[in-house]
Amino acid sequence: xxxxxxxxxxxxxxxxxxxxxxxxxxxxxxxxxxxxxxxxxxxxxxxxxxxxxxxxxxxxxxxxxxxxxxxxxxxxxxxxxxxxxxxxxxxxxxxxxxxxxxxxxxxxxxxxxxxxxxxxxxxxxxxxxxxxxxxxxxxxxxxxxxxxxxxxxxxxxxxxxxxxxxxxxxxxxxxxxxxxxxxxxxxxxxxxxxxxxxxxxxxxxxxxxxxxxxxxxxxxxxxxxxxxxxxxxxxxxxxxxxxxxxxxxxxxxxxxxxxxxxxxxxxxxxxxxxxxxxxxxxxxxxxxxxxxxxxxxxxxxxxxxxxxxxxxxxxxxxxxxxxxxxxxxxxxxxxxxxxxxxxxxxxxxxxxxxxxxxxxxxxxxxxxxxxxxxxxxxxxxxxxxxxxxxxxxxxxxxxxxxxxxxxxxxxxxxxxxxxxxxxxxxxxxxxxxxxxxxxx
Numbered sequence: 001x002x003x004x005x006x007x008x009x010x011x012x013x014x015x016x017x018x019x020x021x022x023x024x025x026x027x028x029x030x031x032x033x034x035x036x037x038x039x040x041x042x043x044x045x046x047x048x049x050x051x052x053x054x055x056x057x058x059x060x061x062x063x064x065x066x067x068x069x070x071x072x073x074x075x076x077x078x079x080x081x082x083x084x085x086x087x088x089x090x091x092x093x094x095x096x097x098x099x100x101x102x103x104x105x106x107x108x109x110x111x112x113x114x115x116x117x118x119x120x121x122x123x124x125x126x127x128x129x130x131x132x133x134x135x136x137x138x139x140x141x142x143x144x145x146x147x148x149x150x151x152x153x154x155x156x157x158x159x160x161x162x163x164x165x166x167x168x169x170x171x172x173x174x175x176x177x178x179x180x181x182x183x184x185x186x187x188x189x190x191x192x193x194x195x196x197x198x199x200x201x202x203x204x205x206x207x208x209x210x211x212x213x214x215x216x217x218x219x220x221x222x223x224x225x226x227x228x229x230x231x232x233x234x235x236x237x238x239x240x241x242x243x244x245x246x247x248x249x250x251x252x253x254x255x256x257x258x259x260x261x262x263x264x265x266x267x268x269x270x271x272x273x274x275x276x277x278x279x280x281x282x283x284x285x286x287x288x289x290x291x292x293x294x295x296x297x298x299x300x301x302x303x304x305x306x307x308x309x310x311x312x313x314x315x316x317x318x319x320x321x322x323x324x325x326x327x328x329x330x331x332x333x334x335x336x337x338x339x340x341x342x343x344x345x346x347x348x349x350x351x352x353x354x355x356x357x358x359x360x361x362x363x364x365x366x367x368x369x370x371x372x373x374x375x376x377x378x379x380x381x382x383x384x385x386x387x388x389x390x391x392x393x394x395x396x397x398x399x400x401x402x403x404x405x406x407x408x409x410x411x412x413x414x415x416x417x418x419x420x421x422x423x424x425x426x427x428x429x430x431x432x433x434x435x436x437x438x439x440x
Contacts (some may be wrong), residue, residue, distance in 0.1 A: 031434055047100045049098065053107060054149045058081040065149050081367055123307060143308065145187070146173075146191065148196050223263050245302075246273065274292055278422075287324070306354045313355045
């Protein structure tokens with residue numbers, strides 16, 4: 001059985017909400033004329049890279065996801081992924097050489113608490129060393145407390161069906177917060193809650209009737225740990241990032257956002273694909289590398305949330321492009337050009353008054369894409385299935401990103417290699433009624 005990753009689930013939602021996009025009406029104020037030159041994002045902008053624990057660490061302890069893989073619910077076996085567990089120092093060095101300021105990782109609950117009430121000193125020591133190494137290398141940790149993985153003993157208690165999971169989760173999260181708050185990390189409580197729920201549904205972790213219950217419990221856990229984080233780290237920046245859904249984001253993400261909106265210090269946004277009339281038939285639920293990339297859509301995603309949360313800073317927590325097995329995309333779009341085009345639209349968003357404060361590339365290296373090693377998102381590609389050395393091979397985007405972080409963006413006179421879609425549904429009809437343009 002093929003597993004559907006978060007980005008496969010994303011494509012499902014995008015297709016399902018296209019009708020909503022077509023039928024929606026939005027009032028938008030006319031945007032400024034496109035500037036002939038764009039300014040760099042400045043020294044305070046947070047350039048970063050991102051990864052998750054289970055997807056990259058390897059040596060996985062017993063968890064819901066190790067059981068999903070063992071049950072045959074995935075395309076590829078897990079193996080040891082890209083073995084960040086033993087190679088973290090060299091990977092952190094690769095990130096530092098990019099010139100980024102933020103390194104996002106996930107803390108694996110199953111690794112630090114293998115049994116109820118039992119804390120694994122070696123698991124905690126691993127994260128001690130990783131976070132210290134990130135800090136020593138001159139980067140700020142961004143710590144994700146829950147990236148869709150929980151311990152096997154919690155599975156045995158019913159997972160998110162069990163009301164006690166909230167207390168168990170808070171005991172774990174509190175220990176992690178207390179241990180690492182002195183590093184002044186940025187915090188992500190739950191990664192993409194809507195798709196956490198989707199994947200639990202897909203793999204049988206919850207039943208359809210339990211969806212509202214899981215959402216309520218995640219919201220309760222987020223709000224509680226948010227308060228604790230601010231007790232021990234008063235100036236903390238905390239979010240729960242959303243996977244942006246072109247044309248239907250409010251349908252998918254707003255119910256959860258409404259429950260935690262009072263406890264978000266910044267809006268974390270994951271943006272990957274665009275949507276327009278001529279691309280509706282291009283979406284693939286299994287071949288992510290075929291999905292249409294619309295870099296200007298990141299502008300629309302930022303616009304969408306800037307209007308919903310005026311005065312709250314925005315951060316692109318994840319963005320990248322998929323290729324198949326590391327090969328060039330069929331449309332010829334390179335990872336470097338996609339990155340530069342995307343950063344152009346970040347600079348345009350800032351120029352138009354949108355308070356975007358950071359950007360993480362997903363991901364530093366290829367990893368286990370929730371069931372498959374075929375989709376590749378890494379700045380460095382790693383062929384897990386055929387290369388026992390797990391060599392990190394730089395893509396063309398490594399040099400491109402290094403130049404971007406050094407300059408604070410793309411050059412002032414940069415023009416995207418791809419023009420904006422004629423009519424994009426990325427921010428419902430607002431992106432058709434008042435589309436972004438590029439100077440002639």
